[in-house]
Amino acid sequence: MKREKPNYIDTRISQLKEEMLKPNNEYDRSWYNRLIQELDWAKQMETSPTKNCYMEEKNSFLYR
Numbered sequence: 001m002k003r004e005k006p007n008y009i010d011t012r013i014s015q016l017k018e019e020m021l022k023p024n025n026e027y028d029r030s031w032y033n034r035l036i037q038e039l040d041w042a043k044q045m046e047t048s049p050t051k052n053c054y055m056e057e058k059n060s061f062l063y064r
Helices: 008-019 026-044
Strands: none
């Protein structure tokens, strides 16, 4: 029986959301947001785009 591989993009987005809480400056938080947005877009390309930005989702994670 083969083990199912975890989805790299979902795993990395979760890690970046956690890391985004740690930086002490706005520039770093903005950079993490941008990385998350790019990974979300790449994930959408596996099927078909459903939105422009992960931050448009209702109740989405956005650090401010």
